[in-house]
Amino acid sequence: MHSFAGAAGVPLAPGSSLVVFDQLGAADGSIVGFTEGAEASQPFDGPAPVDAYVACIVTQINYDPPR
Numbered sequence: 001m002h003s004f005a006g007a008a009g010v011p012l013a014p015g016s017s018l019v020v021f022d023q024l025g026a027a028d029g030s031i032v033g034f035t036e037g038a039e040a041s042q043p044f045d046g047p048a049p050v051d052a053y054v055a056c057i058v059t060q061i062n063y064d065p066p067r
Contacts, residue, residue: 022054031058 012018023043026032033056040052 018052019050020052020054021048021050024054024057026054026057031061032056033058 020032020034021040021043022032024032032054034052034054036052040050041048043053044050
């Protein structure tokens with residue numbers, strides 16, 4: 001698991017899963033940005049059985065390490 005800008009990554013507990021709604025069409029193995037919590041249910045009119053939704057598909061990552 002990677003993190004950016006010093007954010008700590010918190011892995012899921014063994015045996016856990018994360019249900020993410022993807023309306024953008026990410027392929028298997030794609031890197032995606034997602035949001036969790038109340039924001040995950042915003043695209044739906046009523047209650048939705050999702051934990052998160054895909055907000056973007058990452059196509060490029062640029063990293064310049066500190067010098």
